[in-house]
Amino acid sequence: MIVDDSFLSAQQIQDVQDRVIKHGLDIPWTLAYNTDVDNGKESIDGDGVYNSYQFAAGLTPHMPAYNYFMNVFQAFISKHKISYNEIIRVKLNWLPRNSEGNPDSWHMPHVDADTEHQVFLYYLNDSDGDTFFFNESYPLTEGSELTLSKRVSPVAGKGVIFDGLTYHASSSPIKSNYRCILNVDFK
Numbered sequence: 001m002i003v004d005d006s007f008l009s010a011q012q013i014q015d016v017q018d019r020v021i022k023h024g025l026d027i028p029w030t031l032a033y034n035t036d037v038d039n040g041k042e043s044i045d046g047d048g049v050y051n052s053y054q055f056a057a058g059l060t061p062h063m064p065a066y067n068y069f070m071n072v073f074q075a076f077i078s079k080h081k082i083s084y085n086e087i088i089r090v091k092l093n094w095l096p097r098n099s100e101g102n103p104d105s106w107h108m109p110h111v112d113a114d115t116e117h118q119v120f121l122y123y124l125n126d127s128d129g130d131t132f133f134f135n136e137s138y139p140l141t142e143g144s145e146l147t148l149s150k151r152v153s154p155v156a157g158k159g160v161i162f163d164g165l166t167y168h169a170s171s172s173p174i175k176s177n178y179r180c181i182l183n184v185d186f187k
Helices: 010-023 064-079
Strands: 002-004 030-032 054-059 087-096 118-123 131-137 148-152 159-163 166-169 178-186
Touching: 010 064, 054 064, 064 087, 064 118, 064 159, 064 178, 131 159, 159 166
Parallel strands: none
Antiparallel strands: 002 159, 030 054, 054 087, 087 178, 118 159, 118 178, 131 148, 131 166
């Protein structure tokens, strides 16, 4: 796992926030109830898991926003000398505040795809609503339980790359108004 909050300048971080938060230019937001609603892959239900409304926006290469956010991804992978062959999915997630939540609970642990891949997360704003990473990888053996490995707090401009077969989960902010991230799955 690589966690880096210094791959973009302060002005670039502000530009990304403005693109989504102030302008929302050509971003096709969709309201969903379950945070892994479009994943269709292995998800694990259990203690501490809760669902929450979120807005999700799938981005495709013909959209101007896609190219814009791919520049953020490119900046991270260039700095860390990471190569890739294929982009699987690019999307934005916007989770509103859930003031009745528990900071130690998370949404449905999942993997984004059931084949080898990497995941890049980019936090667009400072927020509570951590991302939880578990020790276990896909596929789980029957009867396995997930154990927490690490949690990463959203800070504007922070990027994270991790093995996509690692179970992970988002959580809703309790104090902040929202939590917004860019999610790129790639091989």
